[in-house]
Amino acid sequence: MKPLTTNNTHLIHRPMKIASATLSLCLVWVATAHAQFPPEQQGEIAPVYVEPYQADPWSNASPDDVVLVDAPGLPETGALYPEPSAAQQDLGNLIPPGARPGFFQKANLDFSWMPRFESDSVGVSKIETSIVTAIPFPRRHQPLTIKPRYSVRFLDGPDFIDVPARLHDADVTFNHIRRIADRWVLNAAVTMGSYADDHSFDAGDAFRMSGRALGIYEASAHSKWIVGVVYLNRAGTTVVPAAGYLYWTDDLQIDVVLPQPKIAWRTWSDGRSGYNERWFYVQGDLGGGVWAVERADGSPDTLSYSDLRVIFGTERKQIGGISRRWEVGYVFARELSYDSMGHDLEIDDTMIVRAAFTY
Numbered sequence: 001m002k003p004l005t006t007n008n009t010h011l012i013h014r015p016m017k018i019a020s021a022t023l024s025l026c027l028v029w030v031a032t033a034h035a036q037f038p039p040e041q042q043g044e045i046a047p048v049y050v051e052p053y054q055a056d057p058w059s060n061a062s063p064d065d066v067v068l069v070d071a072p073g074l075p076e077t078g079a080l081y082p083e084p085s086a087a088q089q090d091l092g093n094l095i096p097p098g099a100r101p102g103f104f105q106k107a108n109l110d111f112s113w114m115p116r117f118e119s120d121s122v123g124v125s126k127i128e129t130s131i132v133t134a135i136p137f138p139r140r141h142q143p144l145t146i147k148p149r150y151s152v153r154f155l156d157g158p159d160f161i162d163v164p165a166r167l168h169d170a171d172v173t174f175n176h177i178r179r180i181a182d183r184w185v186l187n188a189a190v191t192m193g194s195y196a197d198d199h200s201f202d203a204g205d206a207f208r209m210s211g212r213a214l215g216i217y218e219a220s221a222h223s224k225w226i227v228g229v230v231y232l233n234r235a236g237t238t239v240v241p242a243a244g245y246l247y248w249t250d251d252l253q254i255d256v257v258l259p260q261p262k263i264a265w266r267t268w269s270d271g272r273s274g275y276n277e278r279w280f281y282v283q284g285d286l287g288g289g290v291w292a293v294e295r296a297d298g299s300p301d302t303l304s305y306s307d308l309r310v311i312f313g314t315e316r317k318q319i320g321g322i323s324r325r326w327e328v329g330y331v332f333a334r335e336l337s338y339d340s341m342g343h344d345l346e347i348d349d350t351m352i353v354r355a356a357f358t359y
Helices: 015-036 086-090
Strands: 045-050 065-070 104-114 123-136 143-156 166-179 184-196 207-220 223-234 237-248 252-257 262-269 276-294 300-318 323-338 345-347 350-358
Antiparallel strands (some): 045 065, 123 143, 166 184, 223 237, 237 252, 252 262, 262 276, 300 323, 323 350
């Protein structure tokens, strides 16, 4: 792993200002959406979640994709999960349940903990929150989704090298998805954000952009192929190819998408597929990131961290309520480095415990 290069720009700037700016951006989008689309027109929109591809494996963001379709049969108020309209059925497997009319789509809250077992290891506690919204782009059935996200990591150790007490991520992901042919869907996204410790949000290395462009081929009603490129904006690695295969039924989901392969089994349902279910899954994952930091001697630097994970989890999917996930896993191949060092440091393995909630 080769960390990002750094420069000598360094000013003190608190991360709460970034979080405030992110919240302000959300409020501007809300005001704009309601000004352009009065309530009597908003009732004609049926926003629907779509997740054709997992998170960009090298970024700190996790995209939430949404499709808006013309569905005059859906009421503006009333049942949260009405029967699919003819317009929804025409789009086939792009339309899972859980549509929300209007600008707001969902809110996420995530807690995770990786304990420090040895003095030469690193413990990490993380809190992350985000919201997902959508606006027409340029028409309602071709939306732009906006996902502001903020997270903070609290670090413990190691003893042999200085690390910041806290690392912050504050970013916004703009995602667009549209059908370009009978079986082809285009998914394009750009993430802009700042990643730093308490003192380095104004450093030049704190701001980064990443993105992706993917083609999704619907091979059948239960399978998709994915091909495309991911822009990483990291030293030594700029653009990498992306490919994968997804297969699912009502009771089984198989994602062969590196570095986040996943197999999941449905263990319970109330009879309405996708609305109220319990799932068990096994998943691989790649964690980490890059942050602008201030060293113990006051010098600016860039911290890189990466790991691999095997996760066992259970999920309760509940449309109209709070969905939740509980996970436990093994974390290995952990590496930490500073740009000024020129080499990686190996960190002892650990475990991860995570709880996530979505409304």
